[in-house]
Amino acid sequence: MTTKSILTALALSVAATGAALADAHSNGAKIGMISTLSGGGAGLGVDVRDGFLLAIEQSGRDDIEVIVEDDQRKPDVAVRLADRMIQSDEVDILTGIIFSNLAMAVVPSAVQQGKFYLSPNAGPSALAGRGCHENYFNVAWQNDNVHEAAGAHANALGYENTFVMAPNYPAGIDAINGYKRTFEGEPAQEVLTKLGQTDYASEIAQIRASGADSVFFFLPGGMGIAFLKQYADSGVDIPLVGPAFSFDQTIVGAVGEAALGVPNTAQWSPDLDNEANVAFVAAFREKYGRIPSMYASQGFDTANLILSALDKAPVSEAEAFRAALREADFASTRGDFRFNTNHHPIQDYYVREVVEKDGELINQITGTALTDHADAYAAECEM
Amino acid sequence: MTLLLIEQLLNGLQLGVMLFLMAAGLTLVFGVMGLINLAHGSLYMVGAFAAAWVAAQTGSYLLALVASLAAAAAAGVLIETLILRRLYARDHLDQVLATFALILIFSEGTRAVFGSFPLYLTIPPPLSGPVTLPGGIEYPLFRLVLIGAGLAVALGLWLLITRTRVGIRIQAGAADREMVSALGVDISRLYTLVFALGAALAGLSGALVGTLQSVEVGMGEPVLITAFVVIVIGGIGSVQGALVGAILVGLTQTLGAFLLPLASTRLTGAPDAGQVLASMLIYILMALVLIVRPQGLMGRPA
Numbered sequence: 001m002t003t004k005s006i007l008t009a010l011a012l013s014v015a016a017t018g019a020a021l022a023d024a025h026s027n028g029a030k031i032g033m034i035s036t037l038s039g040g041g042a043g044l045g046v047d048v049r050d051g052f053l054l055a056i057e058q059s060g061r062d063d064i065e066v067i068v069e070d071d072q073r074k075p076d077v078a079v080r081l082a083d084r085m086i087q088s089d090e091v092d093i094l095t096g097i098i099f100s101n102l103a104m105a106v107v108p109s110a111v112q113q114g115k116f117y118l119s120p121n122a123g124p125s126a127l128a129g130r131g132c133h134e135n136y137f138n139v140a141w142q143n144d145n146v147h148e149a150a151g152a153h154a155n156a157l158g159y160e161n162t163f164v165m166a167p168n169y170p171a172g173i174d175a176i177n178g179y180k181r182t183f184e185g186e187p188a189q190e191v192l193t194k195l196g197q198t199d200y201a202s203e204i205a206q207i208r209a210s211g212a213d214s215v216f217f218f219l220p221g222g223m224g225i226a227f228l229k230q231y232a233d234s235g236v237d238i239p240l241v242g243p244a245f246s247f248d249q250t251i252v253g254a255v256g257e258a259a260l261g262v263p264n265t266a267q268w269s270p271d272l273d274n275e276a277n278v279a280f281v282a283a284f285r286e287k288y289g290r291i292p293s294m295y296a297s298q299g300f301d302t303a304n305l306i307l308s309a310l311d312k313a314p315v316s317e318a319e320a321f322r323a324a325l326r327e328a329d330f331a332s333t334r335g336d337f338r339f340n341t342n343h344h345p346i347q348d349y350y351v352r353e354v355v356e357k358d359g360e361l362i363n364q365i366t367g368t369a370l371t372d373h374a375d376a377y378a379a380e381c382e383m
Numbered sequence: 384m385t386l387l388l389i390e391q392l393l394n395g396l397q398l399g400v401m402l403f404l405m406a407a408g409l410t411l412v413f414g415v416m417g418l419i420n421l422a423h424g425s426l427y428m429v430g431a432f433a434a435a436w437v438a439a440q441t442g443s444y445l446l447a448l449v450a451s452l453a454a455a456a457a458a459g460v461l462i463e464t465l466i467l468r469r470l471y472a473r474d475h476l477d478q479v480l481a482t483f484a485l486i487l488i489f490s491e492g493t494r495a496v497f498g499s500f501p502l503y504l505t506i507p508p509p510l511s512g513p514v515t516l517p518g519g520i521e522y523p524l525f526r527l528v529l530i531g532a533g534l535a536v537a538l539g540l541w542l543l544i545t546r547t548r549v550g551i552r553i554q555a556g557a558a559d560r561e562m563v564s565a566l567g568v569d570i571s572r573l574y575t576l577v578f579a580l581g582a583a584l585a586g587l588s589g590a591l592v593g594t595l596q597s598v599e600v601g602m603g604e605p606v607l608i609t610a611f612v613v614i615v616i617g618g619i620g621s622v623q624g625a626l627v628g629a630i631l632v633g634l635t636q637t638l639g640a641f642l643l644p645l646a647s648t649r650l651t652g653a654p655d656a657g658q659v660l661a662s663m664l665i666y667i668l669m670a671l672v673l674i675v676r677p678q679g680l681m682g683r684p685a
Contacts, residue, residue: 037499038490038491038494038600039490039600039601042494042499042600043499043500043501190654191644192654192658194640194662198597198605199394199398199596201391201397201398201523201637202394202637202641205387205391205394205641206387206641221599222501222596222597225501225599226595226596226597229505229506229595229596229597230523230595233506233511233513233523234513234521234523235521235523250500250501251501251597253500253502253503254501254502254503254504254598254599256503256505
């Protein structure tokens with residue numbers, strides 16, 4: 001037993017030395033990706049993963065190893081995977097989490113253990129303000145931002161009292177706060193729905209009775225599919241406005257014509273006209289045979305950010321690597337992209353609309369909602 | 384306010400009859416075979432995916448519903464003969480483990496076949512849009528159709544169980560399975576039949592609800608939990624109990640989610656307390672029923 005333990009220890013230390021030596025020679029990296037790849041919500045994780053891996057493949061680098069694992073949308077599973085990746089796989093960088101409640105469970109402990117975490121999606125307010133960390137970078141948005149864009153667009157449309165609806169969980173609260181932060185009118189009524197709820201008959205009846213002039217809703221994934229179909233069928237004709245999450249490429253096919261013509265806000269769109277994006281959309285379609293979603297673009301940008309930083313410094317030199325990430329010196333699919341003091345993006349937000357084009361439903365930009373927009377929590381962040 | 388309340392009552396009724404389609408199969412399978420089938424929600428998903436696929440291929444909603452019945456029944460027969468049959472004699476923990484494994488297999492199998500993105504299934508044009516009811520309530524026609532379809536199935540099931548030979552055997556099988564097989568009834572064929580019937584009802588409910596909501600992997604599990612609450616309230620093994628329980632749960636859930644936040648806003652100025660209470664309400668109802676009648680509303684005392 002003792003001999004065996006000693007041998008194991010020896011083998012491990014040799015392996016560790018080998019890894020250290022390899023690191024010294026090149027700026028390789030081991031990246032752990034924890035994402036939602038099964039169950040409801042898997043479409044989002046699959047797109048983040050596919051976008052991320054596309055960028056790594058395009059870089060042609062073979063010194064970057066990506067370990068992909070499925071969190072099943074369960075916080076406890078995500079925590080277990082993160083522990084394993086940090087302790088036994090010894091990854092340098094973690095990424096991939098889709099849902100804010102999972103991010104809250106994983107990110108604080110990972111960054112405190114000296115790992116870098118780059119979020120390709122979830123941007124809970126708790127990690128943008130007082131809870132920010134020098135090793136945590138959000139490459140998507142702070143949760144509130146996309147909803148702030150919706151609020152700004154509601155002002156532009158002249159709405160004055162909106163029926164506001166979101167599920168009762170951290171990102172849902174962020175959504176309502178975000179919308180109300182920019183919206184200049186009065187919310188007619190606020191309703192928190194159950195997370196995962198798929199029947200909105202009751203809420204639609206309340207919308208009908210509310211006398212509101214517009215409806216803001218944040219219902220990602222299957223919740224949004226269900227709501228849009230039921231709303232279209234209810235005969236209520238109060239106009240909708242919302243963030244991109246209920247209109248994205250992953251679900252727009254399932255929503256069908258009920259999604260047409262509703263303004264939705266996002267930091268990205270497949271028709272956004274810049275060199276990096278045109279190339280990305282073409283390459284993604286070529287490789288996976290489908291139109292990329294916003295999530296895919298975020299995964300792609302996250303990987304390119306990591307690649308740009310690795311070109312400047314190895315992960316082992318944490319200080320220099322962090323500085324390289326902060327520069328955000330990569331060609332983002334969104335065009336202009338830079339980091340705020342709290343490592344969250346400052347970027348433009350667009351208004352999009354789902355249209356039918358060549359027999360496919362796809363988002364198209366109709367205008368800009370917010371320019372060079374930063375989140376509301378940066379001032380509270382001390383690094 | 385009155386109109387809104389009536390509309391919510393209809394919504395509760397509609398939720399209730401759809402829950403009944405799920406719960407009927409669950410309670411039959413448990414009552415007759417003593418099997419806890421966690422994979423019942425997977426059969427609901429199979430029905431929805433089959434319907435979405437057939438609707439996309441043929442454009443016919445009626446064919447899609449037929450496909451949901453057939454696919455779920457076929458999947459039911461398959462898992463009953465291959466796997467579940469071995470579990471009847473085992474204790475409930477083994478059944479729970481095996482059927483939980485089936486959930487994972489069905490979910491990932493469905494993803495392998497249909498991909499990770501939700502499928503399109505929508506209300507056929509003749510049934511879409513609202514109708515005006517007496518009193519001026521605008522109500523979606525499709526939801527009325529669901530209420531009608533659910534009640535029709537409930538009636539059909541009642542006739543099947545009380546008026547046909549197969550139904551008598553099912554009842555007898557639930558009461559005393561040794562005696563039934565001693566009387567020369569092929570009990571394993573009866574079991575397969577009951578399971579297929581339950582599966583078909585779950586599949587139909589998946590297709591109908593999927594039309595209204597979304598067709599995606601994992602859609603069956605939340606419904607499964609509510610369906611278990613329904614059969615516990617109604618009395619395990621009782622189809623009438625499942626109907627009463629389902630409508631009770633449907634109304635409690637819908638009216639609770641509507642009225643409690645309003646009440647708490649009036650009392651405390653914020654809807655939060657009401658919302659919290661509303662999400663617990665069906666479980667509180669279940670606990671109360673269990674205290675007063677441990678065997679459920681229509682269940683036979685153990």
